[in-house]
Amino acid sequence: MAELARLVEGGDVAVLSGAGLSTESGIPDYRGPTSTVRTPMTFQVFTGDPAARQRYWARSHLGWRTIARAAPNAGHRAVAHLQDQGLLAGVITQNVDGLHQSAGARDVVELHGNLDRVVCLTCGDALAREELESRLTQANPGFDAHAATLNPDGDVELPDEQVRGFHIADCQTCHGGMLKPDVVFFGETVPAERVRACFRLVESARLLLVLGSSLTVMSGRRFVLRAAKLGIPVAIVNQGATRGDPYAALTVDGPLGVVLPELARRAAGRVGAGT
Structure with a gap:
């Protein structure tokens, strides 16, 4: 010291x-003494697979609550x-x-980047994560899944049956653009x-x-x-x-x-x- x-x-x-x-x-972290092995979301999977995007937003919707409360x-x-x-x-x-x-x-x-921002990959518009979370809550009034494990990138582990039926939100500026957290995913530059x-x-x-x-x-x-x-x-x-x-x-x-x-x-x- x-x-x-x-x-x-x-x-x-x-x-x-x-x-x-x-x-x-x-x-949690990815590689520290208390970490668990998992495969993080990649940019290629997020943008190329609608089902994977649905899973990500359902899990991240829960995980954000912990991230937002962290001190x-x-x-x-x-x-x-x-x-x-x-x-x-x-x-x-x-x-x-x-x-x-x-x-x-x-x-x-x-x-x-930072999880408290969201960006549209189509038009580049940005919005606060709180605004998106409000929209996701309104779009999924019956979503009552409970997170078991939080991951470092802000999502959680959820079984597939708790993800089915989750409605994701699109960009309201360009009407349909793909929204993504304003963070660098694995495989992204x-x-x-x-x-x-x-x-x-x-x-x-x-x-x-x-x-x-x-x-x-x-x-x-x-x-x-x-x-x-x-x-x-x-x-x-x-x-x-x-x-x-x-x-x-x-x-x-x-x-x-x-x-x-x-x-x-x-x-x-x-x-x-x-x-």
Whole structure:
């Protein structure tokens, strides 16, 4: 912890956060110690299979209730505190739950989007998730399924018999366009300008601090590889090993809700003392 605080207190820290940061808020991750193996919805299946789209929206309709109620945990608040102390160059998150912002973080780059927005794939119109949820509730007055397991992308596990008859909603702007959460599904490409903005943030930072990501997929790992190539130190806080460990100057294995508040206390304390 002392070494991690020493690295962070120098400021200009770019944060890259993953699903492990939100597990203590009740949102599971894909690959952490409490995760279960499942196949996430892909962009190709969502757009190409009406039955799969029906299943997704029925499950996501239930899962959104948990996502919407989730509150930031001590780890999110610690990141916001580090930003308030002027130690962060910026925050990139792979999460789609908006909890960084709820904790007070500013100008967060949402690499994979946010579940609180919905976009029409036909005309590009966007709407708030609450508006869509109201429409889905009205269209499915007898839908009384109960979620057993919440997944990181906001949907839940439901048997097929509870999905049959669920009515999905189309775009009201272009009258029939396909609606999709404004998040990057597996098999979908992150918008190029968003990726470039993340690279610029990492390249201008003094330290890349990875929080709660296994770095299994290239979407996040590429920023670790770029930092390592440029000689920018990488520090990783996660429960369990990550694919970025070989490139890290320091790794801390522990619960983020415990490690990050202590980090914020030490780093802010040293800055306040002028050390």
